[in-house]
Amino acid sequence: MDDGGRVRTAAIEDAPAVCALLNAVDEIEIGAPETALKEVEEDLATAREAWVAVEAGRTVAYAAVLDAGADGAVDIDHYVLPDHQGAGLRLLDLAEARSRELAGEAGAREAVLHLHLNAAPTLDTALLAGRGWRTVRRYHVLTRPVSPDNDPVPEPPVGVRLRPCADETDRRTAHRLHQQTFARHFDFRPQGYEEWLGRIAPHAGTDWSLVWIAAVDGIGDAAVLTTRDDREGMGWIRTLGVLEQARGRGLGSYLLRHAFAVYARRGRDTVGLGVDTENVTGALRLYESHGMGVHYAVDTWELRLGV
Known part of the structure; x- marks a missing residue:
């Protein structure tokens, strides 16, 4: 991983650090911080599993499996600072693997993962495409x-x-x-x-x-x-x-x-x-x-x- 950092499971106590990361990503992607601490606390409290990557004492990437259905559909979240793509990929590995497990436990034949990203995200989308991801829908925040x-x-x-x-x-x-x-x-x-x-x-x-x-x-x-x-x-x-x-x-x-x-x-x-x-x-x-x-x-x- 970048800079010799570490990956670990995220807990509710990580909410302030994760919120700071998400707002740093907001600043890059949309020009202003728009993530509230309560939103992050809710996601951490209800996620099936979540992880953070920490480098030099700073949370530089975050991923979570937010929801999983009996049909194999899984919603995941992912945020990473632009210069820490390696950390982001390690968390993506974990999210993909856990999603496959949850789909299997539900009796589905395949896991169908959905990830919502800004149209110009901090995550390198070429890395996503190289792993088989593709865009299927566009939303507008109005x-x-x-x-x-x-x-x-x-x-x-x-x-x-x-x-x-x-x-x-x-x-x-x-x-x-x-x-x-x-x-x-x-x-x-x-x-x-x-x-x-x-x-x-x-x-x-x-x-x-x-x-x-x-x-x-x-x-x-x-x-x-x-x-x-x-x-x-x-x-x-x-x-x-x-x-x-x-x-x-x-x-x-x-x-x-x-x-x-x-x-x-x-x-x-x-x-x-x-x-x-x-x-x-x-x-x-x-x-x-x-x-x-x-x-x-x-x-x-x-x-x-x-x-």
Whole structure:
């Protein structure tokens, strides 16, 4: 490995050092640090396994197997400083090997690994391609400035009622709506309630007032909006989903404008989200029509490994 450093399993105590690494990568890739410590703590707490490479007392690379499904699909994370590619490759070796093991344990015939990287990443993509990785999808991180003056609280469409996710019943409804509205999306993996809850609310301090359910006359609960306010630099829309039978009523537009208004009043000056550029529901067009623009692009890289 570069500079004679060492690789070891990452623990929750590594979160500040990993966060510093991710923000150093952010500075290079997008021009500003945008990773919050809480995000890193959540990933380390829920990852199937994670590793760091440390050189001269500094964490220079980080990788994690974030999730693995019964179908062999595995999501991994990987960050490396540009001049420490050797350390990055050692962590990639570990992540690939662990992914293959998890797919085998699940009874799958192959592991299908997905890794999300900035379109101009610090990781040398020629090294990825040489290992058999290929790009299969592009996402855009979109942002929009918000302010109380420019983003008033919108009136709901006729026959629509919006409520915050207040109790266990609402949370189960939000889970059901998320599973239904995202079922046809690329790379969607069904999740049971407890698994979904562990991802969206991994700690007791989760603010459920920032998750909303929209009900429509004649349909019932038909849309869900989940957001978070613990990211650096911006309020974040995690998911916005509308049931197929409720589309065409302005629900998506209303929920988006509602999020803009809420975060403007919470003191945020920017709201962001990630969107698949090939989204079949027209989400990209919706967001762009409401003034959201590209902050940076992210590519999904895929590797298939026989088990």
